Amino acid sequence: MGHRTLVAYDRNGYDLHYAHWGVDPTELTPETPFGGPPNDGWARERAETLLAPEGGQLSGDSEMAVDPDPIATGLSFAELDGYVDPIEHEALYVVDRDFSVRTYLVFGLDCRSFGRDGTTVALVGYDGDDDAAYLRGWLAGARAVRGVCGPDDGAIVRALRWLDPDRGTIVWLTKRDRC
Secondary structure, three states, X not given: OOOOEEEEEEEOEEEEEEXXXXXXXXXXXXXXXXXXXXXXXXXXXXXHHHOOHHHOOOOOXXXXXXXXXXXXXXXXOXXXXXXOOOOOOOEEXXXXXXXXXXXXXXXXXXXXXXXXXXXXXXXXXXXXXXXXXXXXXXXXXXXXXXXXXXXXXXXXXXXXXXXOOOOOOEEEEOOOOOO
């Protein structure tokens, strides 16, 4: 499994791209809009011991971490909801026209919190790897507490809102057919 990241570039609407091994947000610049080479050397080395040479290839020899071919173009921010999947994607990066990058972790939450069945997605802004690790651990702990205390409707949602008022944006994607 890679560090699957969606990267949305703000052009005339958002152009959505995919980075299987993730990308360092500081590498997304006007000179390198799709980042440097992907960080997949360890996977290639491991795959060489598992795959016969005639059996195909692990992936193309990409020079860029982000696939330059967009998944979709001209999307509004709300339309990104149709592409963000908490099972498939670990993060969403939003790249503004000046190449400033807003980073979000993708969390799937139980929709019973909203009185519906299914899953909703929370995009939680974070700053760096340490903050991302803290948030992942926090969510795992919150789910464990909920498992012990019972499915109090909205407990994780209320906790995310309380988590850190200075954290910045928490975006809720609640696509109708998802919840």
